[in-house]
Amino acid sequence: MNYELGIIGGLGPLASCYFYKLITEKTKANKDQDHLNIIILSDAKTPDRTEYILDNTKESPYPYLLRDCQTLEKLGCKLISIPCNTSSYFHEELKKHINIPISNMIENTANYIKDKYKTAAILATTGTITSKLYQNALEKNGIKYVFPNQENIMTIIYDYIKQGKEVPLTLLNDTIKDLNCDCYILGCTELSILKEKLNLNDNFIDPLEIEAEKILDFFGKERLWKHVWILRIYK
Numbered sequence: 266m267n268y269e270l271g272i273i274g275g276l277g278p279l280a281s282c283y284f285y286k287l288i289t290e291k292t293k294a295n296k297d298q299d300h301l302n303i304i305i306l307s308d309a310k311t312p313d314r315t316e317y318i319l320d321n322t323k324e325s326p327y328p329y330l331l332r333d334c335q336t337l338e339k340l341g342c343k344l345i346s347i348p349c350n351t352s353s354y355f356h357e358e359l360k361k362h363i364n365i366p367i368s369n370m371i372e373n374t375a376n377y378i379k380d381k382y383k384t385a386a387i388l389a390t391t392g393t394i395t396s397k398l399y400q401n402a403l404e405k406n407g408i409k410y411v412f413p414n415q416e417n418i419m420t421i422i423y424d425y426i427k428q429g430k431e432v433p434l435t436l437l438n439d440t441i442k443d444l445n446c447d448c449y450i451l452g453c454t455e456l457s458i459l460k461e462k463l464n465l466n467d468n469f470i471d472p473l474e475i476e477a478e479k480i481l482d483f484f485g486k487e488r489l490w491k492h493v494w495i496l497r498i499y500k
Contacts, residue, residue: 269302269344269484271337273330275309276349277427280454280473283461284348287477293487301484304340306333314351315392327355334363344368344483348473350452351393366483373479374450374472375402382447384409385470388418388440389452399452413440418453426455434463 270288274281285305292300311329330352337345345367347353353371360367378385387399387410394400394415403410417440425432437459441449448468451457457473459465481488 266341267302268304268341270304270480271334271340271342271345272303272305273333273337273345273347273349273352274305274307276311276314276347276352277455278307278309279426279429280348280457281305281307283458284346284454284473284477287473288480291477291488292481293489299486301480301486304337304342306337308333314349314354315390318351318354318392318396326352327358330355330359331362334359334367338363338365344480346370346476346480348454348476350398350454350472351390351396353398354392354396368476368480368483370472370476371398371402371452373475374452374470375399375406375408377475378403378408378448378450378470379406382408384411384446384448386411386413386441386444386446386449387452388413388449388456390422391415391419393452399450411444411446413444418456421459422453422455426458432459432463437463 272281272284289300294300308329312324312326314326316323317325334345343365345363345365350371353369356367356369385403385408387394389399400410417436421432421436448470450470451460452472454473457471460469460471478488
């Protein structure tokens, strides 16, 4: 089997399903064989990334992520994607031990925003916020940022989406109201699902959409619904 893309899924599972759907829908294909050969390694037992970042005495997700990356490399994948914003906390360390590219979704997103918006609201887990992953990437690209009501964001992610419950639109509106920004980064893969379910406009930036399109570019696949922008995302 000529494997191409390796996805570390289960972080969380619903987001992994949505990510695979995005890749499939964005591929211009006339037949099944025009699509990428993909391995989705759904490692749902990976410890919570936010819990570890906030308290390093908790079990680390890193050994799980490293093992999964090594597995995908051994299976012959040419590129690894981890559809979990908070997992980018481990990106640089993982790169030291893996001989194939690992896409960095947060850098990709900041690079996309820089040519379109001046100020972004970061909607992400407390772990991602604490680690300053998005803050550093945005600052590097000269983009100002603001934060919504963080307690509401964590409620949306953990009490609604991860539990399979519908997110009330009023809760999202209350979370982002009065923010002085040009766009909203859906900086948790659970939040990415909201864009489709709540029919959010294009000012809500979905890193999974950006990741899906750049994966297709990496493999030279013609894609549908092209955006007029160019990114440097793989190193």
